[in-house]
Amino acid sequence: MDFADVHRPADARRRPHINSGGDGECPAGTEHVRPAGSVGRAEPVGDTIGQVTSSLLPHPVTAEPFESPVPPGAGWPGDPATPATLVATTTREVERLAGRAGSVAELDAAVSVCRACPRLVRWRETVATQGKRASFADQPYWGRPGPGFGDPQPEILVVGLAPAANGTNRTGRMFTGDRSGDWLYAALHRAGYASRPASTHAGDGQVLTGVRIVAAVRCAPPANKPDPAERHTCGLWLDRDLALTAPGLRSILALGAIAWDATLASARRLGWTVRRPRPRFTHGGQTNLVTTTGQAIRLVGCYHVSQQNTFTGRLTEPMLDEVLAGL
Ligand code: SF4
Numbered sequence: 001m002d003f004a005d006v007h008r009p010a011d012a013r014r015r016p017h018i019n020s021g022g023d024g025e026c027p028a029g030t031e032h033v034r035p036a037g038s039v040g041r042a043e044p045v046g047d048t049i050g051q052v053t054s055s056l057l058p059h060p061v062t063a064e065p066f067e068s069p070v071p072p073g074a075g076w077p078g079d080p081a082t083p084a085t086l087v088a089t090t091t092r093e094v095e096r097l098a099g100r101a102g103s104v105a106e107l108d109a110a111v112s113v114c115r116a117c118p119r120l121v122r123w124r125e126t127v128a129t130q131g132k133r134a135s136f137a138d139q140p141y142w143g144r145p146g147p148g149f150g151d152p153q154p155e156i157l158v159v160g161l162a163p164a165a166n167g168t169n170r171t172g173r174m175f176t177g178d179r180s181g182d183w184l185y186a187a188l189h190r191a192g193y194a195s196r197p198a199s200t201h202a203g204d205g206q207v208l209t210g211v212r213i214v215a216a217v218r219c220a221p222p223a224n225k226p227d228p229a230e231r232h233t234c235g236l237w238l239d240r241d242l243a244l245t246a247p248g249l250r251s252i253l254a255l256g257a258i259a260w261d262a263t264l265a266s267a268r269r270l271g272w273t274v275r276r277p278r279p280r281f282t283h284g285g286q287t288n289l290v291t292t293t294g295q296a297i298r299l300v301g302c303y304h305v306s307q308q309n310t311f312t313g314r315l316t317e318p319m320l321d322e323v324l325a326g327l
Contacts, residue, residue: 057140061203068128069143072113076172077203080108080147088114091233098240104212107244108147111218111237117230120219124169127220133166142172142202145218148241149174150208155250156193156327157241158184159259161304162217162226169220173202174213175305183305184213184255187317191324214241216262231262239266249297251327252289256304257281263289263299283315284323300327 056065064075072081088094094116101107115121128143146168150158160180163169167178175181176199188194188211195207217226217234226234242252242263254260260281267274273290285301302315302323309315 057138059201059203060139061201066140068141069125070140070172072144076142077201078147078149078173079112080105081112082109085109085113088116090116091229091236094233094236098236101240101244104148104152104241104244107237107240111145112147114145114218114237116233117219117226120217120221120226120230123222124163124165124219127165127169131165132170136166136170139170141170143169144172146172146174146215147218148212148214149176150212151210152212153248154208154212154245155210155248156212156253157245157249157251158211158213158253158255159238159263160213160215160255161258161306162215162224163220164224165220171201173199173206174215175199176206177201179307179310180305183310183315183317183320187305187320187324190321193324212241212245214238216259226258231258232265235262235265235269238262239269242266243270246291246295246297251298251300253323253327254281254299254301256302256306259304260299260301267299283319298327 056067058065059076062075062077066074066076070076070079071083072085073079073083086097088097088110094114097110098107101110124145125143128141132139132141146163160175163174164178164180167181168174168176171177175184181199185194185199185206186197188208189197193208193211195209196205198204199206216238217231218237219226219230219234221230242249252263254263264274264278267289271292275287279285279287279299281301283301283303287299288296289299290296300323302320303309305315305320
């Protein structure tokens with residue numbers, strides 16, 4: 001295996017994808033195989049470049065060896081994709097692939113291989129290969145978008161901001177392997193939605209019942225700040241998440257203002273009724289979203305479970321428990 005191959009998903013040479021070149025339309029059913037050179041090595045785009053660890057490393061739970069980023073279908077616990085999963089590389093392709101996902105499983109697979117935001121793809125893969133936190137240098141990094149996690153037919157949809165560079169971007173599961181996740185899963189466990197009080201690695205046995213966790217943006221962004229175009233593009237995945245889960249949904253929990261605004265934007269694109277003027281995010285604030293079939297779904301705001309909020313006491317465990325109890 002040469003140096004370039006170490007940094008390239010093993011299946012990249014045979015992975016089919018939608019080609020939206022030219023006018024973006026292909027004959028029905030036509031798929032194009034991505035040339036080997038089209039998925040290159042990630043280039044550094046930030047300043048957190050640390051130890052280079054690009055060789056095969058054992059998964060912390062299964063001990064199976066993985067490259068970083070993890071190739072689709074390589075056996076990572078909970079990986080929803082396969083080498084045949086279609087890859088979105090533009091906003092238009094996100095819209096098309098999201099629209100044809102017939103289940104959250106299909107949606108999660110498509111999300112987990114998305115490459116539509118060049119800046120975020122470079123960042124997530126650079127962190128996964130060259131920017132690992134020193135304490136995780138002996139672990140493989142997922143290095144792909146974080147797919148939704150939890151009950152495929154939820155009553156509650158939790159919408160976060162974006163994966164953490166050394167959390168979901170390492171473990172491949174939403175809010176897993178970082179301090180924010182420690183808070184969220186502990187609260188979900190206290191409320192009876194999570195089987196375990198902690199969520200450390202994909203494959204650790206964590207099960208959510210009645211709850212599904214997604215995010216406004218599915219790739220780890222530099223400085224935790226996705227730009228408006230990235231938020232819009234990834235919002236198209238959220239549109240489909242809302243559409244697919246809506247029939248059984250009772251509440252949507254938005255963790256922070258960005259998740260709140262992303263959910264309102266998705267609801268509007270889906271043609272749902274949203275109160276005007278636009279409801280503003282507050283902790284504990286609520287508004288009803290009414291689907292095109294007349295179903296009311298409550299949108300509830302909660303301060304994000306980030307360390308910035310939990311360390312400072314802006315968000316306490318009783319505050320989080322109270323919000324969850326009211327969903
Ligand atoms: S942020 Fe969303 S739309 Fe952009 S590359 Fe990641 S998964 Fe795709």
